[in-house]
Amino acid sequence: MKWIVFEKRWTWVLWFLVAGFPAIGAAATNPHGTLQWQGYQQCMTCHETQALDMHGSSHYQWKGPALYTVNGPELQGKMDTALNSYCVAILGNWSACGTCHVGLGAMPTQDATTAQLQNIDCLMCHQKDYKRKKVNGGFAPDTANMTITMDQAVQTVHKPVRINCLQCHAKGGGGDNNKRGDMALAHSTTTDRNFDVHMATTGANLACQQCHTTQDHHIAGRGSDLRETDLDVKMSCSTSSCHTEKSTSNGHTSTDINHHVPRVACQTCHIKTYARNATDTTADESTEMYRDWAVPEWNVGLNRYEPKIVRGSNLKPEYRFWNGTSWNYSIRETAIFDAAKGTYPTSRPEGSINDPNSALYPFKYKKANQPYADSLGVLVALDTSVYFSTGNYDNAVKTGLENMGYSSSSLYSNAETDTYQLITHEVPPKANALSCTQCHTSSATQMNLKSLGYVMKGTPATTCTQCHGQKSIPDYKTLHDKHVKNKQYDCSWCHEFARPERGLIMPKPAKDTTPPSITVFSIPTTSSSLTVPVISLAATDNVGVTGYLLNESSTKPTATNGGWSFVPPTSYTFASSGSKTLYAWAKDAAGNVSNSRAATVVITPTSGEPDISVPTSLNFGSVQIRKTLTQSLIISNRGQKTLNITDIRITGTGASSFRIDKSTLGVEPQKTGTVDITFLPKKAKSYTALVNITSNDPDTPVVDVSLSGTGVFRVARSSR
Numbered sequence: 001m002k003w004i005v006f007e008k009r010w011t012w013v014l015w016f017l018v019a020g021f022p023a024i025g026a027a028a029t030n031p032h033g034t035l036q037w038q039g040y041q042q043c044m045t046c047h048e049t050q051a052l053d054m055h056g057s058s059h060y061q062w063k064g065p066a067l068y069t070v071n072g073p074e075l076q077g078k079m080d081t082a083l084n085s086y087c088v089a090i091l092g093n094w095s096a097c098g099t100c101h102v103g104l105g106a107m108p109t110q111d112a113t114t115a116q117l118q119n120i121d122c123l124m125c126h127q128k129d130y131k132r133k134k135v136n137g138g139f140a141p142d143t144a145n146m147t148i149t150m151d152q153a154v155q156t157v158h159k160p161v162r163i164n165c166l167q168c169h170a171k172g173g174g175g176d177n178n179k180r181g182d183m184a185l186a187h188s189t190t191t192d193r194n195f196d197v198h199m200a201t202t203g204a205n206l207a208c209q210q211c212h213t214t215q216d217h218h219i220a221g222r223g224s225d226l227r228e229t230d231l232d233v234k235m236s237c238s239t240s241s242c243h244t245e246k247s248t249s250n251g252h253t254s255t256d257i258n259h260h261v262p263r264v265a266c267q268t269c270h271i272k273t274y275a276r277n278a279t280d281t282t283a284d285e286s287t288e289m290y291r292d293w294a295v296p297e298w299n300v301g302l303n304r305y306e307p308k309i310v311r312g313s314n315l316k317p318e319y320r321f322w323n324g325t326s327w328n329y330s331i332r333e334t335a336i337f338d339a340a341k342g343t344y345p346t347s348r349p350e351g352s353i354n355d356p357n358s359a360l361y362p363f364k365y366k367k368a369n370q371p372y373a374d375s376l377g378v379l380v381a382l383d384t385s386v387y388f389s390t391g392n393y394d395n396a397v398k399t400g401l402e403n404m405g406y407s408s409s410s411l412y413s414n415a416e417t418d419t420y421q422l423i424t425h426e427v428p429p430k431a432n433a434l435s436c437t438q439c440h441t442s443s444a445t446q447m448n449l450k451s452l453g454y455v456m457k458g459t460p461a462t463t464c465t466q467c468h469g470q471k472s473i474p475d476y477k478t479l480h481d482k483h484v485k486n487k488q489y490d491c492s493w494c495h496e497f498a499r500p501e502r503g504l505i506m507p508k509p510a511k512d513t514t515p516p517s518i519t520v521f522s523i524p525t526t527s528s529s530l531t532v533p534v535i536s537l538a539a540t541d542n543v544g545v546t547g548y549l550l551n552e553s554s555t556k557p558t559a560t561n562g563g564w565s566f567v568p569p570t571s572y573t574f575a576s577s578g579s580k581t582l583y584a585w586a587k588d589a590a591g592n593v594s595n596s597r598a599a600t601v602v603i604t605p606t607s608g609e610p611d612i613s614v615p616t617s618l619n620f621g622s623v624q625i626r627k628t629l630t631q632s633l634i635i636s637n638r639g640q641k642t643l644n645i646t647d648i649r650i651t652g653t654g655a656s657s658f659r660i661d662k663s664t665l666g667v668e669p670q671k672t673g674t675v676d677i678t679f680l681p682k683k684a685k686s687y688t689a690l691v692n693i694t695s696n697d698p699d700t701p702v703v704d705v706s707l708s709g710t711g712v713f714r715v716a717r718s719s720r
Helices: 008-019 040-045 048-055 094-100 151-153 162-169 256-259 266-270 385-390 391-405 460-464 477-485
Strands: 131-135 138-141 288-299 304-312 318-322 326-328 346-348 361-374 412-422 517-522 531-533 536-540 545-551 571-574 580-589 597-603 617-624 629-637 643-651 658-660 665-667 673-680 685-696 703-713
Touching: 008 256, 040 643, 048 643, 094 385, 162 629, 288 391, 304 385, 304 643, 318 346, 326 643, 346 361, 361 391, 385 391, 412 536, 460 545, 517 580, 617 629, 617 673, 643 658, 643 673, 658 685, 673 685, 673 703
Parallel strands: 288 361, 346 412, 617 703
Antiparallel strands: 131 138, 288 304, 318 361, 326 346, 361 412, 517 536, 531 571, 545 580, 580 597, 629 673, 643 665, 643 685, 658 673, 685 703
16 A cells, blocks of 8 residues: 655655555554664665666666766766776776775666676665675675674665765775766755755755655666666756746846856856865865876875875866767777877867857866877776775776786876866856856956857957948947847857857848759669669768659759758659650759759569568667567568568578568558567667568568667656
C-alpha cells in the first residue's frame, strides 16, 4: 500500500514507502527503525529494483550514452574512455579512483549479476554519518571514525543530503575543490550566503537533487566536460518554484537585461568570480589551475607523491559561447594541437556567437603539463599508482604506455593541455551580480568581448557609410541605444553576427546572382527496371545548394517548379522503356538554377517478372538492454508477377540480437509486404547485422538490408 503524506516532515517516510520498504514491527513510521546491520547485501532483500536502477546509472557504471559529446564512441565515461588534465585516467589506478565509486571495490560490469548488485554501497548516498575504509582491496565500515553504530546507520537511512554528494564531488581531482572550482566541502554546512546563496544554511539551503532532479536513481545535469548523460532532463534556473519567468523576455525589470537573456546564461552575470573562500570555514576553497606531472612532490597528508599543483582563488571565469555539446578527449584518440593557445585540449565547449542554440557561459580554464607520445600522437595515461607510490615520472609514463597497449619504449615528451569546465555553483546574492559597466565600457576587464566575436564587421568608415557619412563615435551606450533601441537596427548592420530573435530590422543582403554548378551526375547505362538508381549526384554553390531536380527535359526549370528535393534524389522512375536521357539540376535560396548535367540509360525490361525493392538499411537507434524494439521492413514488388520470397535470414556478428517474424513471404505485383524485425540488445554496445532475402526476382535474386542498433543502460525520458 502506498501512503500519500503531505506534511513536509513526513516526506522521507513517503519516499521509503513508495520505494517499497515494508513496515517492521511497531516502527510503522520508520520501516528501518528496528533493523540490525547484517552486511551490505542487506539492502537487496527489499530493494532489488532500486539496485538494478543504480547498476545502470552513471554513478555506478561511470559511463553512459554520450548524447552531447560530439566526438568518440556512443558510450563514454571515465571508466574506459576519458582522459583529462587532472588524474589523467583510471587505467592502471582503479584502487585509488575507486575510492569514490559507489561500490565496494569490484569494478562495474555491464551485466547486472547478483554479485554486481551486491557490490553497490547504498550507504554512501543514504547515510551522512557513514564512513568506510579499504580492507583487502574492498571497502568495509570504518566505525572508529563514525559517530553512530552500523545498526543506527541502517535504522536512520535518508535521502541524500549535500555532504553525501560532496564527499566525492567536492574532492574530485584529489582535493577539496581541486577540480570544479565551484564545489567545495564548505557547501555542506556553510552559513555564508555570499559564498553560495543557494546552499548556505542561511540562504535557500537547497539539497542537490532540488536542482539535479532524479528518476529511478538517474540524475539530471552535467558539466561541460562530462562525457555521458545520466538523465536527459534539461536543467533551468527558471522553474515553477525557482526564479519564475526570469528566463523570459520580460522577466527582469531592466529592458537591457531582458535583451541579454536569450544569449547570456544566468551564471554569466550572477557568478563574477569563483573559488571564493567561505567566511565561516578554516579550509581553503581555492582550486587547481595548473598541474605539472613532470615535477613529483611528496604530500605528507596523503602519504604519497603528487604532481606539483598551482592553485588560485577568487578567480574570474573565462567566457565561451556554448550550445550544450562538448568536444572531450578520449584515451588513444589523436590529440589535436591548438596553435592559438599552444595547448592540446582535453575538453572544449562547442558553440559560437552565430549559433542560435548557443549562449554565453562562464568556465573554469586550467592547464596541465602531462606526457605525450610523439610517435603515436596521443596523450599518455601515465600509471598513477606507480607515480603516487614512487614519484618516478618516467616509469609511470612507460607503465602507462604498456597499459594502453603500446610499447614502453615509445618516445614521449611533455605537452601542455587545457580544459574548460562549466561554472554553475557559488552564486552570491543578486546584489553581487555584474553591472553593465563591468562588461560594456572601454576600461571593463571582466571579459574580452572582442575575443568572443563582438567586433565591427569593418572599419568605422566602411561600416558607418552604409547609411550615412562618417561621424564621430560617441560612447558605447549612446551609440548602441541610438541604433538599436531607437532605430531598431539588428546587430548585423555593424557586426558579423545577427540576433534575429529580437525581430529588429535586418540589412538587405547583397543579391546573389551566381547559380549552383552540378559537379557530378551518373546513372547506370542499362537497366531492366523503369526505376533507375542514381549512382552519384552533387552540386556546389557560393552560398549553398537548396534543391535538386531530375527530369527528362533539357529546358531549364524555374526554382518554383514542382519536384525539387532538398537532398539529392537516389532514383528516378521513367514512364516507359527505351533509350532515355535524364537531366540533373540544382538551385539555391536566391532562386538561381544551374545548367543541367545529362546522363543516358537504355531500359530493357524483363516482361512479366517480379521486381523486388527494399531499403538499404534499418536503424533501431538506442534501446535499453533487456528491452526490445520492433520495426517493420517494407518489401515492395514493382514487377508484373508475384514475388516469391523463399528465404529470409539474419546473418553477421550481431545476428543473435535481432529476430524476424517470418522466413518466407509472397508479394503480389505492385504491392508491398512486411517483415517485423525485433532488436533485443543484451549488452551496452553497438550491434550490426544483415537481413538476407532470397526471391524469384531474376535481376536480384538475393538482396541484403543492413541492420544496426545500440544497447544502452537506460534510455531516459526527456523534457527537451
